[in-house]
Amino acid sequence: MPSIAYILSAIGIAAGITFILRLIPFGIKSxxxxxxxxxxxxAWIPMGAILILGVYVMAEIDYSSTTTALPYLIAAVVTVxxxxWRKNIALSLLIGTATCVVLANWVF
Structure with a gap:
């Protein structure tokens, strides 16, 4: 069984490394x-990530079934x-996701 000193030193080293890794971004920011x-x-990464996720989701839809595809397609149109209308990504994603969940679970 490891000694208390060994355990405390391991925790101290892990905490120190974690602290330094969290501090580095602030140091290189300037x-x-x-x-x-x-x-x-x-400027481009947030919209690019959303675009890639959107393409991935649209590619995974089973278009052979209207019951499966329609909620996703309607939600995508609502999101756009x-x-x-509002130019707010958070609001668009929230309303689009809510639309998809409501349509997929309670309408279709």
Whole structure:
């Protein structure tokens, strides 16, 4: 059985490494603050991730069954319409997801 000193040193080392890893982004933030590539990535990655997830979900739909496909397709249209109207990604995703859940579970 390991000693108390061994266990405490292992916990201390793990905590120290975790703390340093959490601190590194704040240290390099000032270095990368004016970097154009980082600014471009910050602008494009969120929408790119949503686009990739959307394509993945639409590709996985079983289009041979109307009962399966229709809730997803209607929810996708609702999501696009809400986003076109309000320009708010969080609201669009929330309403689109709610539409899909309601249609898939209680309508179709």
């Amino acid at each position: 270095i990368l603050k004016d970097n154009k590539l980082i600014a471009d990535l910050a 319409l809400v986003h076109s």
